[in-house]
Each structure stands twice: as structure tokens, then as C-alpha cells.
Amino acid sequence: ICLRLWRPKSGTADAIESGEAVVFRWGLLLIPVTAFCLGTWQVQRRQWKLKLIADLESRVGSEPVPLPSNPAELKELEYRSVKVRGYFDHSKELYIMPRSRVNPEREAREAGQLMSTPDNGANVITPFYCTDLGVTILVNRGFVPKKKLKPETRLKGQVTDEIDLVGVVRLSETRRPFVPENNIERNHWHYRDLQAMAKVTGAEPIFIDADFRSTVPGGPVGGQTRVTLRNEHMQYIVTWYGLCAATSYLWYRKFIQKIPF
Structure with missing residues (x-):
């Protein structure tokens, strides 16, 4: 029941x-x-x-525009072409490494391949005194292979005359995961820390990538702006x-x- x-x-x-x-x-x-x-x-x-x-x-x-005298304006100009006039101070070169040379034709040809043949080396960052603005900025002159890293191996490309230069504005980077810290003592930089670079060289925290037309025989190869997201x-x-x-x-x-x- x-x-x-x-x-x-x-x-x-x-x-x-x-x-x-x-x-x-x-x-x-x-x-x-x-x-x-x-x-x-x-x-x-x-x-x-x-x-x-x-x-x-x-x-x-x-079309390149004159580099603004106010650094605050640069925040709105990243990847924009600018023009400056002045001369390099090769005694304070910095090296962002390791880097491979930007070569759109080769990259398009090797797209989809399991193996590629990149050039290994560094980007040479050189202080550049702008005579028209009265300030020193940082210029990524371009790519050099490892064997040409030392300035004495490429003396022909160390231009000393006052020149006109066109480049692309770049802003500071934050360190990504797994990217090593910048080694300031050894002058090995792995990412753009503009404040630290400016402190080491005495330049303003203003950075541009020189375009390919800036390349001089024996010097770094310009045009190393990689537009990739x-x-x-x-x-x-x-x-x-x-x-x-x-x-x-x-x-x-x-x-x-x-x-x-």
C-alpha cells in the first residue's frame, strides 16, 4: 500500500x-x-x-607632407609619408634585430610555401638632425644583412652630406608576448621603444621609416615599412x-x- x-x-x-x-x-x-x-x-x-x-x-x-614641429600631431600621422631635410649622426646607430628584408615580390612568390628564404639581418636606426626644424629624430634607414651590421663594413653608404629624406611615421611599440626585452647595453633592440631610444641617442621620440628611394649604394636598403595586420x-x-x-x-x-x- x-x-x-x-x-x-x-x-x-x-x-x-x-x-x-x-x-x-x-x-x-x-x-x-x-x-x-x-x-x-x-x-x-x-x-x-x-x-x-x-x-x-x-x-x-x-604624397609626403612636411614633418610637423609639434610631436603631439604625430599620433594622427602613423603610416603617413613625411619629408625632412638634415643630416645623419652615424656615431649613434641602433640596431633592431633580428629582421628580414621587406620584399613584396618575393613574399608574393613564396606565399603558401612551407619553406621560405628570408634574408636575416637588422634594421639600422640612425639619429637625423632636421635643419629645418632644429630637432633630432630617429630614422630607420633600412635593412642590412648580418655581415654588414658593423658600420665599417659599409662606409660607402654612410652619407654625411645634408640631404632631403622621405619616410613613414611610426609610433612606439609595446613588447609582445615571447619577444625578448631590448638589450640596451649590447645595442640589440627587438621592438621600437621610442622613449628608451631617444634617451640613448639624445633624439626626440620621433621615428620614421625611410622610403626605398632613400637607399644609397652600399648603405641600408630603405622601404622597410611592413603594412601587415x-x-x-x-x-x-x-x-x-x-x-x-x-x-x-x-x-x-x-x-x-x-x-x-
Whole structure:
């Protein structure tokens, strides 16, 4: 009798079970819906990133403007071409390393290959006194291979005359994960710390990448501005839409066709 009293009615049990099944059924549907929303969001992010890259490349190729005398204005001019006139102080060279030479033609040719043949070396950063502004700035003259790192190996390229120079404004960098700290004592720099570089050389924290036309025979190869932003959105799009398609198919087989797995 007690067992019969405590035994739940079959209708109530079925209702509870049916309710749980409904929640489970529609809860699982959230997986493909969420994946679809994330894939669509990545499509929008990719369009935004491609437009940003195009804008940066347009800035680099724009007509150069005079370097502003107010350093605060430079924050709005990154990747913008500027022109200055002055001369280098080769006695205070800095070296950002290791670096590979920017070569768009080679990079396009080797795109998709498992192995590439980059040139290993450094970018040479040299103080440049701007005679028209009366300030010293930092100029990335360009790339040199390891064997040409020491100035005495490229004396022909150490220009001393007053020259006109065109370059691209660059701002300071923060150290990324796994990038070593700058070794100021050994003059090995791994990222652009403009405040530290300015302190070592006595220059202002103003930095430009000299363009390719600034290259002189025997000297660093200019034009080392790499306009690249991480653009892995296509991989994410394929991943999220693929997950949406797979889970939608499984949900359809399970709850519409009622085919057991």
C-alpha cells in the first residue's frame, strides 16, 4: 500500500520527462545558432580588417607632407609619408634585430610555401638632425644583412652630406608576448621603444621609416615599412560556419528524422 501511495502518477512523470526533452532539444539548437552568429561576426570583422589594411597602404603611398614641429600631431600621422631635410649622426646607430628584408615580390612568390628564404639581418636606426626644424629624430634607414651590421663594413653608404629624406611615421611599440626585452647595453633592440631610444641617442621620440628611394649604394636598403595586420578571420569564418553546418545536420537527424546515433 505504501509503495502504491508513493508511486508518482505516470502522467506527471511523462510530463516531466517530456518537458526535460523539450529543454534539451531546443538547448542543443543553441550550438549551431551561436556558431552561425559568430561566423557572421567574423565576416564583418574581416571586411573591417581589409578596409583598414587598404587605408594604411594608401597612407604609405600618399604624397609626403612636411614633418610637423609639434610631436603631439604625430599620433594622427602613423603610416603617413613625411619629408625632412638634415643630416645623419652615424656615431649613434641602433640596431633592431633580428629582421628580414621587406620584399613584396618575393613574399608574393613564396606565399603558401612551407619553406621560405628570408634574408636575416637588422634594421639600422640612425639619429637625423632636421635643419629645418632644429630637432633630432630617429630614422630607420633600412635593412642590412648580418655581415654588414658593423658600420665599417659599409662606409660607402654612410652619407654625411645634408640631404632631403622621405619616410613613414611610426609610433612606439609595446613588447609582445615571447619577444625578448631590448638589450640596451649590447645595442640589440627587438621592438621600437621610442622613449628608451631617444634617451640613448639624445633624439626626440620621433621615428620614421625611410622610403626605398632613400637607399644609397652600399648603405641600408630603405622601404622597410611592413603594412601587415593579423587577418585570420577567414579561418575563423570557415571554422564557425563549419561547426554550424555539422551541428545543424546532427540536430536535424536526431530530432526531426529521429534517427538514433
